[in-house]
Each structure stands twice: as C-alpha cells, then as structure tokens.
Amino acid sequence: MIGYFTADAVRDAEKDTGALLTSGVLMRRAAGGLSHVVADELLARTSGVYGRRVGLVIGSGDNGGDALYAGAALARRGVSVSAVLLDPDHAHPGGRAAFTEAGGRVVSTLPSDIDVAVDGVVGLRGHGPLRPAAAAVFAQITAPIVAVDVPSGVDADTGLVNEPSVSAATTVTFGMRRHAHILAAPSCGRVEVVDIGLTDPVPDLVELSDAEVAAMWPIPGPDDNKYTQGVTGIIAGSAKYPGAAILCTGGAVAATSGMVRYCGSAAGEVVSHHAEVIAAPDLDSTGRVQAWVIGPGAGTDDAAEELLERILGTDLPVLVDADGLTVLARRPDLVRSRTAPTLLTPHAGEFERLAGHEVGTDRLAAVRGLAADLGATVLLKGRITLIADDRAEQVIANDARTSWSATAGAGDVLSGIAGSLLAAGLEPRLAAAAAARVHALAAAMAARGAPIGASQLVAGVSPALRALLAGDVVSLRGVAEPPA
Ligand SMILES: NC(=O)C1=CN([C@@H]2O[C@H](COP(=O)(O)OP(=O)(O)OC[C@H]3O[C@@H](n4cnc5c(N)ncnc54)[C@H](O)[C@@H]3O)[C@@H](O)[C@H]2O)[C@@H](O)CC1
Missing domain, CATH: 3.40.50.10260 (YjeF N-terminal domain)
Structure with missing residues (x-):
C-alpha cells in the first residue's frame, strides 16, 4: 500500500x-x-x-x-x-x-x-x-x-x-x-x-498497488465450481430501461468466474446480451446468491422501496447504487439497522441526496462522515475515487489516471464488478477499491485515447484483468495502458 x-x-x-x-x-x-x-x-x-x-x-x-x-x-x-x-x-x-x-x-x-x-x-x-x-x-x-x-x-x-x-x-x-x-x-x-x-x-x-489488487482478485482453484466462487445477484434496470441491467450484469460476468443471477423485468434483454446469466422475473424465483447489487436503473417507486427493504433485510452483503441510493435517502433506517456488509456507491449528486449536503471542498471528510453516519462502506465516485468504511481508520483512494470512464452507464458496470467481488467474499472496502482500479484500467485500455461507451468498458474488463493478473500494467501517473 x-x-x-x-x-x-x-x-x-x-x-x-x-x-x-x-x-x-x-x-x-x-x-x-x-x-x-x-x-x-x-x-x-x-x-x-x-x-x-x-x-x-x-x-x-x-x-x-x-x-x-x-x-x-x-x-x-x-x-x-x-x-x-x-x-x-x-x-x-x-x-x-x-x-x-x-x-x-x-x-x-x-x-x-x-x-x-x-x-x-x-x-x-x-x-x-x-x-x-x-x-x-x-x-x-x-x-x-x-x-x-x-x-x-x-x-x-x-x-x-x-x-x-x-x-x-x-x-x-x-x-x-x-x-x-x-x-x-x-x-x-x-x-x-x-x-x-x-x-x-x-x-x-x-x-493499493496493482500487485495488491491482483493478489486479492478471486481466482478459481482446483476444487472450485460455479457455486463455490460466490453467486452474484443483480437487481437493476427495467423493461423500459434495460441498459443498466445489461451493463451491470456484464460487469459482474466479466469480473469473476462463477455465476450471476438477474432478478427483474429486463430478464429477456439481459439473457440475450449475456447468455450465461440465470434470469428470473421476481425475487421469489431468483434462487440463492452470496451478495446482492441493487439499484442501477431500478426505479424509485414504492415497489422499488419494498424490494430494497427486503434485500437489506437479508444478512447478505449488499451493494446499493443509483436509484437504490435515491430510495435510501428517504429510508436511511434500512441501512443503519443492518449488521451485514453494505457498500454504497454514490456519485456527487447521490452523495448530496444521502448526506443532505454537498460533497464540498473536503471530499475526504465528506466520505468519512457519510460512512460513519450510515454505518456502511461508502465509495464516492470521481476521477479520484474515495472509499471510507465506518470500521476502518484508513480511507482508500483510487486514481483512475484518465477520465474515459466519465460516460453514461459506466457506474452500472462498476457496481457489477464490485458486487461480484462481494459475492466472492472480499470485505466491502477492498471489493470497492479493487473494482475501482479494474474499472479505471478497463476504461483506459478500451479507450486507448478515444471516447468509449459503457459497453466497450464492459468489453475492456477482461483484457484489463489479464494485464493486471499477469503483472503487465504500467501504473505510472498518466499512463494506464499496458505495454504494447
Ligand atoms: N521543516 C523542515 O525541516 C522541512 C521543510 N521543508 C519545506 O518547508 C515547507 C514548509 O515551509 P513553511 O512552513 O515555511 O511554509 P510554506 O513555505 O508552505 O509557506 C510560507 C508562507 O507562505 C504564506 N502563504 C500561505 N498561503 C499563501 C499563498 N496562497 N500565497 C502566498 N503566500 C502564502 C504562509 O502564511 C507562510 O507564512 C515544506 O512544504 C517543504 O517544502 C523541507 O525543506 C523539508 C524539511
């Protein structure tokens, strides 16, 4: 470190x-x-x-x-x-x-x-x-x-x-x-x-150094099967807005081996993009998972609130993102009462909704304050992503080194990557930090100097991980591309 x-x-x-x-x-x-x-x-x-x-x-x-x-x-x-x-x-x-x-x-x-x-x-x-x-x-x-x-x-x-x-x-x-x-x-x-x-x-x-991120990334061992590596459950998107569901499940599929389950009304679209995802229309028919991601494009109405309450009522690790954070802003009791690991991934606007004030000029103090207030792990998005945990003194920072991931849908990919690491058993602050590093690397490698969309970012996750796990990443300031 x-x-x-x-x-x-x-x-x-x-x-x-x-x-x-x-x-x-x-x-x-x-x-x-x-x-x-x-x-x-x-x-x-x-x-x-x-x-x-x-x-x-x-x-x-x-x-x-x-x-x-x-x-x-x-x-x-x-x-x-x-x-x-x-x-x-x-x-x-x-x-x-x-x-x-x-x-x-x-x-x-x-x-x-x-x-x-x-x-x-x-x-x-x-x-x-x-x-x-x-x-x-x-x-x-x-x-x-x-x-x-x-x-x-x-x-x-x-x-x-x-x-x-x-x-x-x-x-x-x-x-x-x-x-x-x-x-x-x-x-x-x-x-x-x-x-x-x-x-x-x-x-x-x-x-974290690249080597530390590589060392903590889950690699299937000789006795592993699709269940033992942690099943990720994703509640995202909707029939009207299927994109968030596709991007979020895509991030989870690319980040780890094992299995991804999808729960929601965009099941058809998700499976047509990611054939390996087991999709179901509702929670009762979704099957068991080891961690949940809930929120991207999932709506903020009463039904969304009810679903969030059910998910946060489990004793599984849960990542809440996007619309899920908007719902949480009116129901902070849902996270304060939890004892299982909870990871919240706001951008500056969602932070303001949750905290009741702007991030302000001291981002470090802001992210620490929200984590302590809600009793959760908070990943504050940005070129410099900050991760604070209510139980750890140290804040973890990740410098994306480029801003190519500042594109619509990139956050959905991040929550899928981080959710799959939670399902694999990483503690939330490390899951968040490792996901932020690979997300940034994937964006830089996919972009190679020209704009990309979030779908290309999903496609960049595998090459980024390949370079990271092989120790091939040149991680100097301003250089986030592997050697040619
Ligand atoms: N104490 C030591 O033994 C060492 C100190 N070092 C150097 O000493 C520096 C700190 O020195 P100082 O404590 O003298 O402080 P600075 O050199 O940082 O500041 C000097 C003065 O500038 C004024 N000032 C503040 N903001 C200003 C602004 N925006 N525009 C103009 N002036 C402003 C301050 O009131 C202060 O009196 C370190 O950053 C480092 O470079 C290094 O030599 C390492 C060893």
Whole structure:
C-alpha cells in the first residue's frame, strides 16, 4: 500500500528527527534531492544539464528555501538559474545567500527561454489560491513546472485545487507523500519522493498497488465450481430501461468466474446480451446468491422501496447504487439497522441526496462522515475515487489516471464488478477499491485515447484483468495502458 499523510503528520515526523530538523539538515537533504530531480528533468527534456536554463518562483517560507538551495546546487553544475522573489524581504535568508553565492541571479522577470520552472511559492503551509503577483509570474511560464512539495494553490490536506493554482509536470516531496498527491493527482503530475530520513507513521489515506489488487482478485482453484466462487445477484434496470441491467450484469460476468443471477423485468434483454446469466422475473424465483447489487436503473417507486427493504433485510452483503441510493435517502433506517456488509456507491449528486449536503471542498471528510453516519462502506465516485468504511481508520483512494470512464452507464458496470467481488467474499472496502482500479484500467485500455461507451468498458474488463493478473500494467501517473 502507498500511504498519504496530513501536513500535521509530516510536521510531527520532522519534529521527531530532533537536531536534524533544527540544524537544517532536513532542508539540505530536501534541496539536494530536488536539485537531482530538476537535473534529471533537464536531461530528459534537453539532453543536457550544463548551460541549461532554470527559473525559480520563490515565496516567503521554507518551501522557497528548498528551491533556493536547489537552485544553488544547479548553478554549481553550470545551470543558468534565475529567481523571482515574490516577497524579497522574507525570502529564506540562508537559501538566498547560498543561491547568490553560487552564481544564481535574482531577477524581476524570468527569462522567456527557461527549460524548466520551479514552483517554490508555498508548500505545506499554503492556503487559498495563488496570489495575483505569483499568478502573473506563472501566467508567463510555458516551460514544464517542477513543484516543490505541493503545487502552490493546491491544499496539502484536502487536495482542493484553488483557482488559480500551479499545474505541475512533476512534484518533488520529502520523506512522506501528502494527501494532495493523490487527492489532486492531476495537478501534481509525476510525484517523486526524496528520502530525508523520516520515520513514517500509520497513514490515514492509502492507495493499493496493482500487485495488491491482483493478489486479492478471486481466482478459481482446483476444487472450485460455479457455486463455490460466490453467486452474484443483480437487481437493476427495467423493461423500459434495460441498459443498466445489461451493463451491470456484464460487469459482474466479466469480473469473476462463477455465476450471476438477474432478478427483474429486463430478464429477456439481459439473457440475450449475456447468455450465461440465470434470469428470473421476481425475487421469489431468483434462487440463492452470496451478495446482492441493487439499484442501477431500478426505479424509485414504492415497489422499488419494498424490494430494497427486503434485500437489506437479508444478512447478505449488499451493494446499493443509483436509484437504490435515491430510495435510501428517504429510508436511511434500512441501512443503519443492518449488521451485514453494505457498500454504497454514490456519485456527487447521490452523495448530496444521502448526506443532505454537498460533497464540498473536503471530499475526504465528506466520505468519512457519510460512512460513519450510515454505518456502511461508502465509495464516492470521481476521477479520484474515495472509499471510507465506518470500521476502518484508513480511507482508500483510487486514481483512475484518465477520465474515459466519465460516460453514461459506466457506474452500472462498476457496481457489477464490485458486487461480484462481494459475492466472492472480499470485505466491502477492498471489493470497492479493487473494482475501482479494474474499472479505471478497463476504461483506459478500451479507450486507448478515444471516447468509449459503457459497453466497450464492459468489453475492456477482461483484457484489463489479464494485464493486471499477469503483472503487465504500467501504473505510472498518466499512463494506464499496458505495454504494447
Ligand atoms: N521543516 C523542515 O525541516 C522541512 C521543510 N521543508 C519545506 O518547508 C515547507 C514548509 O515551509 P513553511 O512552513 O515555511 O511554509 P510554506 O513555505 O508552505 O509557506 C510560507 C508562507 O507562505 C504564506 N502563504 C500561505 N498561503 C499563501 C499563498 N496562497 N500565497 C502566498 N503566500 C502564502 C504562509 O502564511 C507562510 O507564512 C515544506 O512544504 C517543504 O517544502 C523541507 O525543506 C523539508 C524539511
């Protein structure tokens, strides 16, 4: 698992190093690592370091100090380094002295031909958007930006991307990843962690590695048959809106072996698309399942409410999505009274209905709050999906790395994938996280740079799983496609 930490947790870990912090050793280590990353960036983009041009944008704190010491190191390697000091009287004194001593130039305007820019405006203590003077400097920069610690204008803890803020090609951080590095991943670009000798505490926000997702995916063993792997029950769609039923069952069929049962009025359409699904018109004739998915396109009328009550009244794991969440918003007692695993998968609009307030600027706090309030696992959809559980301290995040799954019906596919993992016995937070990873990968692989519909996403699940299970996924930031 990759851990992400609050600014307070980072500061505590820095304090725990004692003299290393107070003597400035930590900052020297941070600046050294930063200068190496900038040099690598120059090498990758211009095939050289000596004689290349770097521009620094410097604020009034230690973040600017890191950038100035790094600028000094680069100047000593023959790089032409210029720095704009946004608040000259408060620029880090030691960093400024080292910078000018090494031959760095303090300028009022950065040269227009810099190869790389460094954002050293604010880091952990940044709040709010870039101020006008800083925004004016960045508006003139066309070179790729390396952000020091956190892109300025992005909140380190909530990941809120203020307007204006810096959008970095690379972010260099120190010792421990900050929340913003996943919550605002598109603004951070590639994240490089420089080891400065901190001891990590237990993270409160984590991301699963591809290998971890692969290891938890249910694989049939020698003694398995279609029943032992968990039968998924799907209540979705309707005769009028059969699409949600087809997509949801499609996701479940593709994600795991075993069996999928469908219950509802779109039985004919479902079977004509997925011949392996056992479909029945009503609950009494559906047969036994190990987990239920209920809600996508299933309606919000009294009959839908009655069915939801029956399903949530069982002691089976249940995933509630879409229309099911709208019904739940008027009957939260149905989930609060449950003891069996319950997974809710709202998008921002459904979240608002359920919680009674918007997601707001702190998505992490919002998803934690709803999970605690309802006593359930909540997966909040988005480019960065967040999964909170009322019984676990850690929130799990999944960065989809592309937004190709932002298409109608994609949520139905996700609930089918996650439901099949619940049926296979995964605990809800892991089922949700693993499903989100494979869903995102399937979308990226099916899209390969061009728009897709949700049916293509279903078709992408098998290739995505094949790549994941074979360890073939290149999971770098911005790259979610397997090697050709
Ligand atoms: N403490 C240490 O030993 C280490 C600190 N490090 C660096 O130190 C940084 C934290 O330094 P500081 O605590 O000095 O804080 P920052 O450098 O993040 O902020 C500096 C000042 O900017 C002001 N500010 C806040 N938002 C602003 C905005 N939107 N526009 C303009 N100014 C704004 C703040 O009031 C603060 O006084 C880290 O992010 C990291 O880069 C690293 O050198 C690693 C070691």
